[in-house]
Amino acid sequence: MSAGGKKQLSQTQAAWLLLTPFLLTYALFLVYPFLRGFWISLHDWNLLAVAFNPDAKEYVGLRNYERVMWGRNIAWGLFAAPLWQGTGLVGLVLSVALVLAGRLSRFNAIALGVISALLVLLPGFHPGEEGRWYDRRFWPTVGNTLVFVGLAVPGVTLSALVLAAAMNRETRAMGILRTLFFLSQVLSVTVVTLIWQIMFSPRQGLIANITETFGGTPINWLTDEQFAMAAIVIATIWWSLGIAMILFLAGLQDISKDIYEAAALDNAKGVKAFWYVTLPNLQRTITLVVVLQIILHFQVFGQSHLMTQGGPNDTTQVLVRYIYQTGFRDSELGRASAMAVFLFLIMGCFSIIQFIVGREK
Amino acid sequence: MKHVLLIAAAAATFTTGALAQEVTLGRFFGACEDAGTDTTTSTGEACIIQSIINAADAELDGIDIKTLPTDWGNYYDQIKAAYAGGTPPDVHVMHRHRVPEFAGLGALAEISGDLESVGIDPGDWSPAALDAVSFNGGVYGVPMDFHANLWHINMDIMDEAGLVEDGKPVLPSSPEELLAQAQQVKDATGKDYLAADFAQFPIGVRLVLALMWQQNGNIFTEDGTATIDTEAGRNAVTAITQLFDAGLANPQLNYADSQQAFLNGEAAILVNGTWVVDFYTAEAAKEEVALDTYYVADFPTLFDTGATWADSHIWAIPSTLEGETKMAALKVLAFINDHNIDWARTGHMAVRTSVVESDAYKSLPHRDEYTGTAAIAKDTPPSERYGAIQDVLNRELQAIWLTDKPVEDALSDAELEVQDLLDR
Incomplete structure (x- = not known):
């Protein structure tokens, strides 16, 4: 009965065998849909029409990408967007200068250089005479998404860091507070946006009531161009604080008490200790949190869709919402997929950055 | 004895399972809990339509209506995704203005030949109402109202x-x-x-x-x-x-x-x-x-x-529906058509001439104040x-x-x- 059962798997074979379930699931639910999405982006593909007649699609090559990202008579100039391009130039000069002065590691110098070069290059494109973008909403939407990420990521990181530092104590009250602060994270986006829509309401909201108590006129948060983006950022920070805070707490508890004791002997306590001991030791956690948040917040959808419907005047229109509208409201699946591939590339870049940073040291 | 009971129970499940035809229904208008089955006293779009649906569920023999959870803001996105995925609701409400898009792609069933069989008389619809559900010479739904600003x-x-x-x-x-x-x-x-x-x-x-x-x-x-x-x-x-x-x-x-x-x-x-x-x-x-x-x-x-x-709310069924389910869906359309007067209580204008000319309709609150609309x-x-x-x-x-x-x-x-x- 047991004859022939002696043969053992080599380590590699065993590894493959154990990896198979994961690889299959990964291929089926991530790799295949992604490749198919890319394939759809090369077609003129109407969601409903193709559902009823599979032949209703047409191969158009990269035309969807052109229609989304390019325009007629697009020109490039160094002074098309002086502010951004100026910042980029300063960044370029700075990165070269800092490398020459030996003040910047090679990796950081390359990162700063690449970002600065992109800042000089990308905003320089603009429609020339008689020219126009084919899709006039795409780049502004990308810009809005960047603004959202640019506000939400530092917002979440800083507030989570401060909260974690304040609650890094072994008392019962702190345990309860930690749970409370984490609680918002478990809510779904619909509940979060509902809560904040009521909070922001100029007629019945808590914020309006407080402003009125102090004699101010309530702000129309969600319909005012100045405040709409701020409103969805605030709701997002409140919502996604929890995970970042837990990561920071874990990082904080990894820092040895001995270091603090040694620092205290050197008269570094409180804020000083936080600055000279806590922060440097938390660097890797901070990088992890920042990159995770960047990838997460590029995919913002619910807050914008449910709280402001992308308005007013498109100021809170974000990329995923535009993809959703193009795919489902307008039925243009090919075009929507092209935008989705673009979003994938952006997030892919940040994943690579995380990978490189994670391997350093 | 135990065996007999078990067999009886199994048989009962089997027969009711075979008899009750489930009809899924998609609609907007908002949610109404406890709408009841009294179609004559409910107030507001959500509760009136849900009371009509509940009444149809209770009164139509062998038809079990399941109202799907849908929200107005994303309604058409949801319906479209359901069609694209091959699982549209058996009956759903939509606007007149969406008929070219949905009927044009072959999503909706052409039902002019089926109306009489379930007791819907298209001759009772006002010409504008018939127009609201017509596309390229076919009839693609049952009109429910005219609504306007x-x-x-x-x-x-x-x-x-x-x-x-x-x-x-x-x-x-x-x-x-x-x-x-x-x-x-x-x-x-x-x-x-x-x-x-x-x-x-x-x-x-x-x-x-x-x-x-x-x-x-x-x-x-x-x-x-x-x-x-x-x-x-x-x-x-x-x-x-x-x-x-x-x-x-x-x-x-x-x-x-x-x-x-x-x-x-x-x-x-x-x-x-x-x-x-x-x-x-x-x-x-x-x-x-x-x-x-x-x-x-x-x-x-x-x-x-x-x-x-102005626009119209109409009820349609998917072109893919066949046999028993299609028949059941048509009966639900007929039931809604029969309750045009109840729906008009919202303030909407009725589509059936017999309803518009009835005293019950004319005496609805404020009705005489916007007859010009x-x-x-x-x-x-x-x-x-x-x-x-x-x-x-x-x-x-x-x-x-x-x-x-x-x-x-x-x-x-x-x-x-x-x-x-x-x-x-």
Whole structure:
């Protein structure tokens, strides 16, 4: 009965065998849909029409990408967007200068250089005479998404860091507070946006009531161009604080008490200790949190869709919402997929950055 | 004994399982818990339609109706995704303006041959109602109503401002009069003249559309040329923005807030649809609601010809439905058609001639105050891109009143974008 059962798997074979379930699931639910999405982006593909007649699609090559990202008579100039391009130039000069002065590691110098070069290059494109973008909403939407990420990521990181530092104590009250602060994270986006829509309401909201108590006129948060983006950022920070805070707490508890004791002997306590001991030791956690948040917040959808419907005047229109509208409201699946591939590339870049940073040291 | 019971139970499950035909139903109008099965006493769109559905579920033998959870904001996206995934609801509500898109792609069943078999008499539908469900010579649904923009009026405020004559509100007949009367209300009462959702759903768009139609203009022509950046467009927009500029209306209220402002007695007029007439009637009767004397008026004519935005709710079934399920779905359509009078209680206009001519219909609250609406009902030319076009207009118009974008820029941007959509 047991004859022939002696043969053992080599380590590699065993590894493959154990990896198979994961690889299959990964291929089926991530790799295949992604490749198919890319394939759809090369077609003129109407969601409903193709559902009823599979032949209703047409191969158009990269035309969807052109229609989304390019325009007629697009020109490039160094002074098309002086502010951004100026910042980029300063960044370029700075990165070269800092490398020459030996003040910047090679990796950081390359990162700063690449970002600065992109800042000089990308905003320089603009429609020339008689020219126009084919899709006039795409780049502004990308810009809005960047603004959202640019506000939400530092917002979440800083507030989570401060909260974690304040609650890094072994008392019962702190345990309860930690749970409370984490609680918002478990809510779904619909509940979060509902809560904040009521909070922001100029007629019945808590914020309006407080402003009125102090004699101010309530702000129309969600319909005012100045405040709409701020409103969805605030709701997002409140919502996604929890995970970042837990990561920071874990990082904080990894820092040895001995270091603090040694620092205290050197008269570094409180804020000083936080600055000279806590922060440097938390660097890797901070990088992890920042990159995770960047990838997460590029995919913002619910807050914008449910709280402001992308308005007013498109100021809170974000990329995923535009993809959703193009795919489902307008039925243009090919075009929507092209935008989705673009979003994938952006997030892919940040994943690579995380990978490189994670391997350093 | 135990065996006998088990077999009996199994048999019972089997037979009821075989008899009860499940019909899934998709609708918007909002949620109503505990709607009951009494179709004659419920109030508001959500509860009236749900009571009709509950009654159909209870009264139709062997049909079990399951109402799917759907939300108005994403309704068409959900329905489309369901069609694309091959699992559309067996029966669903939709608007007349979506028929070209859905029927054009073969999603909807053509049911002209099936109507009589379940007792629906299309001859009883008014010609406009038949038109609402017709596409390329076929019938693609059962009409349920005509709905349109109305002026909902707080008569106490109008009275205080001296704008009531013979028990009727005095309404403007030109943009200049609109401004003068609005100022009159402000001076006499300190309150806003007009409120509407200018910040969320496209109610403001429908207002501007009506004012363009009143000048015999439109946002695009039948042959697909966008005509928004025009004299008519500018006149229509400035007729409204003059109120904002003079501080006689607040553009920053969304749907719920503008409605609340009207019910709180903070504005003399609310521009909203037929769907809230019974709800406001009920609210006005309440002691704690500031609105007391409620009146409904046809959308006034500020330019040459009368016009107000209008649409129809219709019920359709997917083209893929067959056999028993299709029969059951058709019976549900017939049941809804039979309860046209109950649905009209919302404030919507009925589609069946026999209902429109009935005393029960004529004696509905406020019904006699907006009899002119049916004649001035209008909508944009049919387009497969209706939803996207509405969104462009809503965005650009909101940019005018919420972010002070110059009217010329907004209208020319809107025209370019709508032209892009029409050309795609």
